[in-house]
Amino acid sequence: MIKKNKTNILKKLKDRNILYQITNQNKLFTILSQQNINLYCGFDLTADSLHIGHLIQLFTLKYFQELGHKPIILLGGATSLIGDPSFKLKERKMNSIDIINIWFHKISIQIKKILDFNCGKNSAIIVNNYNWFYKTNILFFLEKIGKYFYINHMMNKDSIKNRMINNEINGISFAEFSYTLLQSYDFAYLNKNFDVILQLGGSDQWGNITSGIDLIKKMYKKKVFGITTNLIVKNDGTKFGKTEKKTIWLDKNKTSPYEFFQFWLNIPDSLIFKFLYMFTNLELEIINDFKKKKNDIKKNSPQYLLAEYMTKIVHGEHNLVLSKKITNILFYKNIKNLSQNDFSILLNSINNIVINNKEFSLQKILILSKFASSHTQASKLIKSNSIYINNEQISKTSFIFTKYHKKFKHFTLLRKGKKNFCLIYWK
Incomplete structure (x- = not known):
C-alpha cells in the first residue's frame, strides 16, 4: 500500500506566495501525494x-x-557557453570553459550549504550539462531534437519576441536562438537517465520549461x-537581488x-512580511501574529528576524554572531566606548x-574610500553635511586629519x- x-x-x-505557474x-498533486519524485532546477554559470x-x-x-x-541541481556548463536570451536586451558576455569550471566548483559549495547531500535516497546531487553536450553529435542533435522544434512557434515566445523588438540591429544570434533546444534536452536527458518528472x-523560464515538457512528450x-516561482521585485518593480549599486551575492x-x-x-516595511513568507520556514501563524505587533525596537523587528534567519542559513552561526556584533559596534555603541579590539573587528569586516600616516585631506580620503569619484563630488558631499568622522559631522571642505581623529x-x-x-587604518 502506498503511503500518502x-x-x-x-x-x-x-x-x-512562491508558486507562480504550474x-x-x-x-501533479495526485503524484506528489502518493510518491516521492525526482525534480530539478537549473542555474547557468554566469558569475x-x-x-x-x-x-x-x-x-x-529544500521544501x-x-x-x-530528491532534488537535482543542474549547473549549466554547456548552456553557459551559449547564454539564455530570455528577457535579456543583449547577448551575454561569453566566458571560457576553464572559467566556467572554476565557477561550477564555487557555486556547488554555496548550494551544499542549503540542501542536504547526505540524507539517504533523497540526497541532493549536482550535475553539469557539459558532461553530455560536449560529446553530442551535431547531426544526432538536429535529427533527434531539432526536428521537434518549429521556427514560427519559437518566434512567438515572449523571450524571443521581446529580444527581436528591442534589438532591431542585430536581433538574436542563432546560438542564443537555440538555447531553448538545449534546455529542453536537459529536461529530456534528466528524465531518461535520472527519472526526473x-x-x-x-517565472522567466516558463517558455523553456514548457518546451522541455513538449519535447519529452514527443520523444x-x-x-x-x-x-x-514568483519573480521577486522591489516596490519600484526592479529585480530583487540587485541594488542600484551592486548585487547582493552569496x-x-x-x-x-x-x-x-x-x-x-x-528591507522596507511594505515588503518585510512578504519576504518572511517567501524566504523563511517560519509557520504562517507566527508571521501573522508578528504582523499584529508594533515593534519600535529594531532588535525586535521582523527585519531583524529575517536578517538573522538569512545570514545564518547562508553564512553560518559564526558569521551571524559577528555581523550582529559589528552592527552593535557601528549603530549602538558610543564611539568613545569602542575598544581597540572593536576597531580590529571592524577592520576585518x-x-x-x-594609508600612510601622514596628512591627508578629507576630499582625498573620500575618493580613496570610493565614497566619491572626484574632488568635486567629495566637496558636494561635505557641503551637504553627509560626511562624519568618528560620528562627528564635518562641514568644512578644507578639513585635514590630525592625531585627534x-x-x-x-x-x-x-x-x-x-x-x-x-574604516581608515593609518600605518
Whole structure:
C-alpha cells in the first residue's frame, strides 16, 4: 500500500506566495501525494557566485527534499557557453570553459550549504550539462531534437519576441536562438537517465520549461511537469537581488556577511512580511501574529528576524554572531566606548582603506574610500553635511586629519549618510 504524503506542497508554496505557474496541477498533486519524485532546477554559470535572487528556487527545492523528494541541481556548463536570451536586451558576455569550471566548483559549495547531500535516497546531487553536450553529435542533435522544434512557434515566445523588438540591429544570434533546444534536452536527458518528472524555475523560464515538457512528450511519450516561482521585485518593480549599486551575492568575499545582514535588516516595511513568507520556514501563524505587533525596537523587528534567519542559513552561526556584533559596534555603541579590539573587528569586516600616516585631506580620503569619484563630488558631499568622522559631522571642505581623529593612533571611522561606513587604518 502506498503511503500518502499528508503535506500538500503545492498549497504550501502558494500560501507562501512562491508558486507562480504550474502545468497540470491536479495530476501533479495526485503524484506528489502518493510518491516521492525526482525534480530539478537549473542555474547557468554566469558569475562565480549565486545571488539572493536565486534563493527562492533553492529554498523551494529544500521544501520538496524535506518531504522526501530528491532534488537535482543542474549547473549549466554547456548552456553557459551559449547564454539564455530570455528577457535579456543583449547577448551575454561569453566566458571560457576553464572559467566556467572554476565557477561550477564555487557555486556547488554555496548550494551544499542549503540542501542536504547526505540524507539517504533523497540526497541532493549536482550535475553539469557539459558532461553530455560536449560529446553530442551535431547531426544526432538536429535529427533527434531539432526536428521537434518549429521556427514560427519559437518566434512567438515572449523571450524571443521581446529580444527581436528591442534589438532591431542585430536581433538574436542563432546560438542564443537555440538555447531553448538545449534546455529542453536537459529536461529530456534528466528524465531518461535520472527519472526526473518535474522542472522548477523562475517565472522567466516558463517558455523553456514548457518546451522541455513538449519535447519529452514527443520523444518518450511521457507526461512530465513544470513549476515556476514568483519573480521577486522591489516596490519600484526592479529585480530583487540587485541594488542600484551592486548585487547582493552569496559569496562572502563579494558581499560580506555584515553587508548581507544589513541588506535584510533594511528591507522596507511594505515588503518585510512578504519576504518572511517567501524566504523563511517560519509557520504562517507566527508571521501573522508578528504582523499584529508594533515593534519600535529594531532588535525586535521582523527585519531583524529575517536578517538573522538569512545570514545564518547562508553564512553560518559564526558569521551571524559577528555581523550582529559589528552592527552593535557601528549603530549602538558610543564611539568613545569602542575598544581597540572593536576597531580590529571592524577592520576585518567592513569596507576599509590602509594609508600612510601622514596628512591627508578629507576630499582625498573620500575618493580613496570610493565614497566619491572626484574632488568635486567629495566637496558636494561635505557641503551637504553627509560626511562624519568618528560620528562627528564635518562641514568644512578644507578639513585635514590630525592625531585627534586617530583612535588608538591607527583608526578613524568614516561615514557617509546614515549607513555607509569605511574604516581608515593609518600605518
